[in-house]
Amino acid sequence: MTESPALAIRDLRVSFGNGGNGGNGANGGDGGDIVRAVDGVTIDVRPGEIVAVVGESGSGKSVTSMSTLGLLPRTAEVSGSIQVGGVDVTTLDAGRLRAIRGAEVAMVFQEPMTALNPAFTVGWQVAEALRLHIEDMSKKQAYDRAAELLAMVGIRDARRRLDQFPHELSGGLRQRVMIAMAIACEPKVLIADEATTALDVTVQAEILDLLRDLRTRFGMAMLVITHNMGVVADIADRVVVMYQGKVVEQATVEDLFARPRADYTKKLLTSVPRLAPGQRRARTRAREQGEAPALALDNLVVEFRGKGGGTNRAVDEVSLTIGRGEVLGLVGESGSGKSTVGRTAIGLIKPASGAVRLLGEPLTGAKGRDLRRLRRRCSIVFQDPASSLDPRMTVGDCIAEPMVINKVGDRGDRDDRVAALLRSVKLDPAVRSRYPHELSGGQRQRIGIARAIALDPELIIADEPTSALDVSVQAAVLDLFLELQDRLGFACLFITHDLAVVGLVADRVAVMNSGRLVEEGPRDQVLFDPRQDYTRRLVAAAPVPDPAAQRERRAQRLSL
Amino acid sequence: MTVSTPHVEAEHVPVAGPYRRMVKLFFANKLAVTGLIILALLLVFCFLGPLVHPTDQIHTQLADANLAPGTKGHPLGTDDVGRDVLGRLMIGGQTSLEIGIAAGLLATLIGTVWGAIAGYAGGWLDTVMMRVVDAGIAIPALFLLLVSATIFRPTVPVQIVIIGCVSWLVPARLVRAEALSLRSRDFVQAMKAMGGGHGRAVFRHIIPNAIGTVVVNATFQVADAILLIAYVSFLGLGVAPPATDWGAMLSKGISYTYDGYWWLIFPAGIAIVLVVSAFNCIGDGLRDSFEVRLQGR
Numbered sequence: 001m002t003e004s005p006a007l008a009i010r011d012l013r014v015s016f017g018n019g020g021n022g023g024n025g026a027n028g029g030d031g032g033d034i035v036r037a038v039d040g041v042t043i044d045v046r047p048g049e050i051v052a053v054v055g056e057s058g059s060g061k062s063v064t065s066m067s068t069l070g071l072l073p074r075t076a077e078v079s080g081s082i083q084v085g086g087v088d089v090t091t092l093d094a095g096r097l098r099a100i101r102g103a104e105v106a107m108v109f110q111e112p113m114t115a116l117n118p119a120f121t122v123g124w125q126v127a128e129a130l131r132l133h134i135e136d137m138s139k140k141q142a143y144d145r146a147a148e149l150l151a152m153v154g155i156r157d158a159r160r161r162l163d164q165f166p167h168e169l170s171g172g173l174r175q176r177v178m179i180a181m182a183i184a185c186e187p188k189v190l191i192a193d194e195a196t197t198a199l200d201v202t203v204q205a206e207i208l209d210l211l212r213d214l215r216t217r218f219g220m221a222m223l224v225i226t227h228n229m230g231v232v233a234d235i236a237d238r239v240v241v242m243y244q245g246k247v248v249e250q251a252t253v254e255d256l257f258a259r260p261r262a263d264y265t266k267k268l269l270t271s272v273p274r275l276a277p278g279q280r281r282a283r284t285r286a287r288e289q290g291e292a293p294a295l296a297l298d299n300l301v302v303e304f305r306g307k308g309g310g311t312n313r314a315v316d317e318v319s320l321t322i323g324r325g326e327v328l329g330l331v332g333e334s335g336s337g338k339s340t341v342g343r344t345a346i347g348l349i350k351p352a353s354g355a356v357r358l359l360g361e362p363l364t365g366a367k368g369r370d371l372r373r374l375r376r377r378c379s380i381v382f383q384d385p386a387s388s389l390d391p392r393m394t395v396g397d398c399i400a401e402p403m404v405i406n407k408v409g410d411r412g413d414r415d416d417r418v419a420a421l422l423r424s425v426k427l428d429p430a431v432r433s434r435y436p437h438e439l440s441g442g443q444r445q446r447i448g449i450a451r452a453i454a455l456d457p458e459l460i461i462a463d464e465p466t467s468a469l470d471v472s473v474q475a476a477v478l479d480l481f482l483e484l485q486d487r488l489g490f491a492c493l494f495i496t497h498d499l500a501v502v503g504l505v506a507d508r509v510a511v512m513n514s515g516r517l518v519e520e521g522p523r524d525q526v527l528f529d530p531r532q533d534y535t536r537r538l539v540a541a542a543p544v545p546d547p548a549a550q551r552e553r554r555a556q557r558l559s560l
Numbered sequence: 561m562t563v564s565t566p567h568v569e570a571e572h573v574p575v576a577g578p579y580r581r582m583v584k585l586f587f588a589n590k591l592a593v594t595g596l597i598i599l600a601l602l603l604v605f606c607f608l609g610p611l612v613h614p615t616d617q618i619h620t621q622l623a624d625a626n627l628a629p630g631t632k633g634h635p636l637g638t639d640d641v642g643r644d645v646l647g648r649l650m651i652g653g654q655t656s657l658e659i660g661i662a663a664g665l666l667a668t669l670i671g672t673v674w675g676a677i678a679g680y681a682g683g684w685l686d687t688v689m690m691r692v693v694d695a696g697i698a699i700p701a702l703f704l705l706l707v708s709a710t711i712f713r714p715t716v717p718v719q720i721v722i723i724g725c726v727s728w729l730v731p732a733r734l735v736r737a738e739a740l741s742l743r744s745r746d747f748v749q750a751m752k753a754m755g756g757g758h759g760r761a762v763f764r765h766i767i768p769n770a771i772g773t774v775v776v777n778a779t780f781q782v783a784d785a786i787l788l789i790a791y792v793s794f795l796g797l798g799v800a801p802p803a804t805d806w807g808a809m810l811s812k813g814i815s816y817t818y819d820g821y822w823w824l825i826f827p828a829g830i831a832i833v834l835v836v837s838a839f840n841c842i843g844d845g846l847r848d849s850f851e852v853r854l855q856g857r
Contacts, residue, residue: 346753372755380753388746392768402754451750461753 004086005044006221007068007105007189012080014038014063014072037063039245040080045189045221050211052224052236052253054268056470060245061225065193068223069105070097085188103133106182108175110194115178116166122177123162126150129181149180154210171334172203176210183214190214193225200333200497205541205557208235227470229272230543233257233550241265253547271475272545273500277524292360294459294491295322295345300354302340314340316515317354324458327485327492329506329523331499331538337515338495342461345493346378347371359458376406379452383464385444389436395422395447396432402454421450425480442473446480453484460492466501478504499542503527511535585849592845598838602831606653615647618802626816629823637823639812648804649827655805657835659719659789664782666724671731672774676766678732679739680758690736693729701726702791709797716799719792723785731777738770772850779843783836790832806832 016035038060045051055061066072068082070089082089084104092100109115117125126149127142137145143162150158153176166174175195182190192211196204212235215222224235232239232253239256241249241264249262260266302315315337322328332338343349345356347363356363358374366374379402382388389398399421400414409417419429425446436444445465452460465481466474482505485492494505502509502523509526511518511534519532530536540557544550586592613635621642629637629645636645678689704726712718739762742748748765767774792798793807801808806828813824 343749348749348753372757375753375755378753380750382746382750384746388750390747390765390769392765392771401751401756405751405754405756405760448750455754 005083006047006085007043007045007223008081008083009041009043009064009068010081010083012038012041012064012067012082013078014060014067015077016073016075017077036245037076038067041242041245041247043223043240043247043250045223047188047221048215048219049237050215050222050224050235051238051240052226052232053240053242054226054229054232055242056227056268056472058244059242061242062193064242065107065191065223065225068189068191069101069107099133102129102182102187103185104187105189105191106185106187107191107193108178108182108195110197116174118166121163121165122150122169123147126162126177126181126184129184133185145184146180149184150177153177153180153183153214154206155180170203171199172206175199175203175207179207179210179214183218183220186218187220189221189223191223191225194227195224196231197226197228201499201543202333202537202541204231205234205543208543211235228543229269229471229545230550233545233547234543234554241268257545257547267472269545271472273475273478273498273504275500275503275527275539275542275544277528291324292357293321294324294326294359295320295493296355296357297321297341297345298355298357300341300344300356301352302337302344302349303352313515315344315351318512318515318517320510320517320520322459322491322493324491325489327494327505327507329502329509330493330495330512331497331502331509332512333497333538335514336512338497338512339463341512342380342463342493342495346380346461347375348380372406376402376455377457378459378461379455379457380461380463381445381448381452381465383467385441385448385468386436388448389444389451391436394433394435395439398436398447399432399451399454402451406455408455417454421454422447424453424484425450440473441469442477445469445473445477449477449481449484453488453490456488457490460490461495462492463495464497465494467496467498474501481505499527499539500544511538582849586845589845589848591841592848595838595841595845598834599842602653602835602838603657606650606657609650610647613644613647613650615644617643617647617651617804626819626821636827637821639809639824640816645823645827648809649806649831652804652806652809652828653831653835655716655799655803656786656789656807656832659716659723659805660782660786660835662720663723663727663785663789664778666720667728667781667785668731668774668778669728670724671728671733671777672735672767672770673762674728675732675735675737676739676762676770679736680743680762680766682740682743686736690733693732696726696729701788705788705792706795706797709792714792714797714799716803719789719799723788727781727784727788731774731781734773734777735767735770738773739766742766742769772847776843776847776850779839779846783839783843786832786835786839 014037016037041060041064043051043053043064053061053064063072067078068084068089070092072078078090080090084100087100089097089100116122123143123146126146127139130142130145131137147158147162150161155161155173155176161169169177196207199207208231211222211224214220224231226232236253239251239253240247241256241262243264248264249256249260251261256265257269260269297318297320300315300318301313303311303313305311318341320328330338330341340349344351347356347366351364359377361374363371363374393401396418399418403409403414403417408414418432422429422432427443427446431439431443436447439447448465462481466477469477478501494502496502506523508521509523510520511526511532513534519526519530519535526535527539530539540553544553624638624642625640627634627638629635631637634644634646636649638644639648674689674693678686705722708722712722743761743766748761751761751765789798789805790807790810793805794811796811798805798808809828810825810832813821813828816824
C-alpha cells in the first residue's frame with residue numbers, strides 16, 4: 001500500500017527522570033534515576049486501519065498513546081517524532097496542540113465515569129467538544145449535532161439523553177457518549193486506551209462492534225490499546241506487541257496468533273486462558289457417606305437499603321450447594337450480585353431471608369464462639385491484593401494473622417508455618433519481613449492465598465482473585481491455585497466475570513444475572529451447551545484469542 | 561493443622577519498613593529538625609538546668625526583690641519576692657512541659673480510641689458517640705477549665721486529667737473519619753472472615769493505619785495543651801504557689817509592666833512561644849513524611 005499513514009510514530013522515546021527535587025518523594029536520595037517508559041517505538045496506522053497495541057502493565061503502551069496527544073506530564077523527556085496527517089505533534093506549542101486534540105486525534109479513555117464531568121449534562125459535554133473546535137457554531141446547532149452524534153453511536157432516544165447526567169447512564173452508555181465526543185469533530189485518528197476494559201463482556205462486544213462500524217463509515221485510523229488478547233483478535237487488523245517499552249513484534253492479526261515469532265508473544269499467548277471443553281479433569285473427591293456439603297445456600301435473599309427508604313434486592317432467592325472438595329465457578333456481570341453471594345456465604349453480610357449452611361452447620365443466626373469456630377474452617381481471597389493486606393503489617397504477620405486470631409500454635413510453630421506457606425505459594429520465605437507495598441501484584445495475591453490456606457480451610461471463597469493481574473501473572477496464580485486445590489482438597493466458591501478462567505478452574509458453573517441464579521450445572525454443559533438465553537449471550541460475547549474463531553463467533557452472536 | 565514442616569531458621573532481613581523511610585524523610589525536613597532541637601534544648605534546660613544553677617524557689621527573700629538581670633548570682637534577675645527568675649523559668653517549665661505533654665497524650669489516647677470505635681462500629685453507636693463529641697465541642701474548653709479549676713484543687717495530675725478530658729474531641733473526629741474508610745477495606749473484612757473480633761479490628765488494623773493522623777495531631781495537641789495551661793495560670797487558676805508554670809510567671813510579670821521589670825515577662829513569654837512553635841514544626845514535619853510515604857505506595 002502506498003497510502004500515507006494517518007498516524008506515524010517514529011522512534012519514540014519517553015523517559016521520566018525524578019532527580020532534581022532533593023529530599024522529596026519516596027526515592028529521595030537516589031535522585032537522577034531515569035525510567036525509560038518508551039524506548040524506540042515505531043508504529044504506523046493507515047486510514048481505515050485498526051492497530052492494536054498489546055502489552056502488560058508497565059510495557060509503555062499507555063505512555064505511547066498519551067504522547068500522541070501531548071498529554072504526558074512535564075517531567076517526561078520525549079524524543080523521536082509523532083506525525084498526524086503530516087504534522088509533527090512533538091514540536092507543537094500548547095495552542096496548536098489544543099487545536100489538534102479532538103479535531104485530528106481523539107481519545108477514548110478506560111473509565112467513562114471519571115472521564116465525563118459529573119456536574120454537566122451529557123448534551124452539554126458533547127456540545128462543548130464541538131464548540132471548542134468549530135468557532136461559529138451556535139448553541140442550538142451544537143445540541144442538534146450532539147443528538148445526531150449520540151444516535152450515530154447507537155444511543156436510542158438521543159434527544160432525551162442529552163438532558164441526562166453521566167450518573168444516570170449505564171457504563172456502556174457512558175462509553176458510547178465518550179465515543180460520540182471523540183468522533184464529534186470527525187478526527188482522522190481515534191485512540192482507544194483500554195476503552196472496553198471496565199465494561200462487561202456483553203457491553204464490550206457492543207462497543208467493539210461500534211468501533212468497527214465507525215471505522216468502515218468514516219475511514220478513521222484507530223489505535224486500540226489493550227491487554228486483552230480476545231479484544232485484539234476481535235477487532236485488530238494489525239498488532240503491535242510491547243514489552244518493557246520496546247516493540248517486540250508487529251504483525252497482522254492472523255500471523256500473530258497463528259505464527260508468533262517473538263518469545264514474549266508466545267509466552268503471552270500461552271498465558272491467555274482459553275475456553276475449551278474438558279480442560280479440567282474431574283477432581284471432586286469421592287464424597288464420603290453422609291458428609292454434608294461444604295456450602296449450602298437456601299433461598300438466599302440479600303437486600304441493601306437504598307436512598308429514600310427503598311430497598312435494593314442484590315441477591316434474589318439464590319440456592320446453591322458446593323460439595324466437599326468441589327470448585328463451583330460463579331459467573332456474572334458487574335452488579336449481578338455474585339460478590340454479595342460470596343460475602344454472605346462467609347457471614348460478612350447478613351441475608352434478609354434464607355439460610356446459609358457452612359459445612360453442615362447453620363451460619364445464619366450463629367453468634368460469638370460458634371460463628372468464629374465456623375469461620376476458622378473457611379477463608380476468603382479478595383480481588384485487590386493491595387487492599388486485602390494491612391499495609392502496616394509485615395507479610396509474615398499478615399499470613400500468621402489467622403493463626404494468631406484462632407490461637408493456633410506458639411510463636412515458633414507459627415514462624416515455621418509461615419515459612420512453609422510461603423514456600424507452598426512459591427515465594428522465598430525471606431519476604432516475610434517485607435511490607436506488602438514492596439511486592440508486585442502477583443506476589444501480593446500469592447500472599448493472600450497463603451493466608452487463606454493457613455488454617456487448612458475446608459472452604460475458600462475466591463472473589464475475582466486474578467482479575468487485577470496481568471495475564472502471565474494470572475496464569476501462574478491460577479496454576480498455583482489449581483495445584484493447591486488438588487493437594488489440599490478444599491472446596492471453593494470461585495467468583496469471576498471471566499468465562500475462560502471459570503473454564504480452567506471450575507467443576508461446576510453457576511451463572512447469575514441481576515441478583516438471580518440463571519443457570520447452574522456441570523462446567524462443560526453450562527459453557528458449551530447452555531440452556532438459558534442469557535448464558536448463551538454471555539458465552540457468545542466473550543472474545544476468544546483467535547481471529548478466525550472470533551470472526552465466526554461474532555457472526556453467530558449477531559444472529560443470536 | 562499441619563505444623564510438621566521442616567525447621568527453618570529465622571531469616572534476619574533488615575526491615576526497610578514504612579517507618580524507617582518516614583524517619584529519613586522527617587530528618588530531611590529542616591524546619592522539623594529545628595523544632596526537635598529546640599524542644600530537646602528546652603527539656604535539658606528545664607529538667608537538668610537546676611543541677612547547674614540551683615536556686616531556692618520555696619522561700620521568699622524580700623531583700624532581693626526585683627533585682628535587674630546581670631546581678632551577681634541572678635543572670636535573669638529576681639521577681640517581686642526575690643526568687644531567681646532563671647531558676648524559676650526552669651521549674652515553671654517543668655510544670656508546663658509535664659502538663660502539656662501528658663495532657664496532649666491523654667487527649668490523643670482518649671480521642672483515638674473513641675473515634676476508632678465510633679467509626680468502626682457505625683450505626684447508632686457511632687451516632688451517639690459523635691453527638692457527645694459535637695456537644696463537647698460546643699462548650700468552650702476554657703470555660704470548662706475555669707469551672708473545674710474552682711471545684712478541684714489544681715495540682716499537676718488534676719490539671720493533666722482536666723485538660724486531657726476537654727481536648728480529646730478534635731482527635732476523636734479525625735480518627736473517626738479515618739476509621740470510617742478503613743473499616744470497609746478488604747483487610748478488615750478478611751480479618752473478620754478469619755474469625756477475628758472487633759477488638760482486633762480496632763486496635764490491630766484501624767488504629768495502626770490511622771497512626772499518621774494520630775501522631776501528627778498529638779504534637780498539635782501538646783502545643784495546644786501548653787497554651788491552655790498558660791491561659792488558665794495567667795487567669796490565676798493554675799498550680800498553687802510556690803509551684804509555678806510559665807503562664808503564672810507571665811501573669812505575675814504583667815503587674816509590673818509599667819515599672820520596667822521586663823525580665824518578669826519576656827523570658828516566660830519567649831519560652832512559651834518557643835515550645836509551642838517547636839511542637840508545631842515537628843507536627844508539620846511528621847505530617848509531610850507521612851503523606852509522602854502514602855504517595856510512594
